[in-house]
Amino acid sequence: DTGVSQDPRHKITKRGQNVTFRCDPISEHNRLYWYRQTLGQGPEFLTYFQNEAQLEKSRLLSDRFSAERPKGSFSTLEIQRTEQGDSAMYLCASSYLALRDRAYSGANVLTFGAGSRLTVL
């Protein structure tokens, strides 16, 4: 296993275009997260999946953003009608949380991918 993979690594697009990012998590991980990071800031939570179910979305997430994890393996993050403010690094992370650990919220250590950098012109 080579860790968490993200594609593409860089995307330059014009305002108003749609973009899609893909994330392949560590195969035995059941949780997958999307974060956004802008220069000089910490990662900002966007959404997460437990297997194929999307369990939480940030209230800051615009309706233009949609994420899927159709078979509980890879995930896609689509941004429609991109705006210049969408320019950021989009980070995917995965983790494994066993049933026995769910009462213990501390078990969720994230492994991040290298990220997909989006530039909207």
Next chain:
Amino acid sequence: GQQVMQIPQYQHVQEGEDFTTYCNSSTTLSNIQWYKQRPGGHPVFLIQLVKSGEVKKQKRLTFQFGEAKKNSSLHITATQTTDVGTYFCAGPGAAGNKLTFGGGTRVLVKP
């Protein structure tokens, strides 16, 4: 919602010196995690602290979890150029479903 704050935002350190960076949460945490992001890289997990007052060491790095489980610190001794990067603390929400990251402390080392 939960907020995690880190100070200082920037830390300029002379090589060989010690420094400490601090992390404070607006809510009590079940655990706290620390990550390091090298320039141009992605966050990489360093350590997790769970118990009140817990102290863990990784070579020259010492991590501490506060007694009230609302704050944490990272102390680096004899700073080296390999310590350059941004150090983030992160804590889980009440349901333990996501990590909220602080803004990070960016460490710059002067040789």
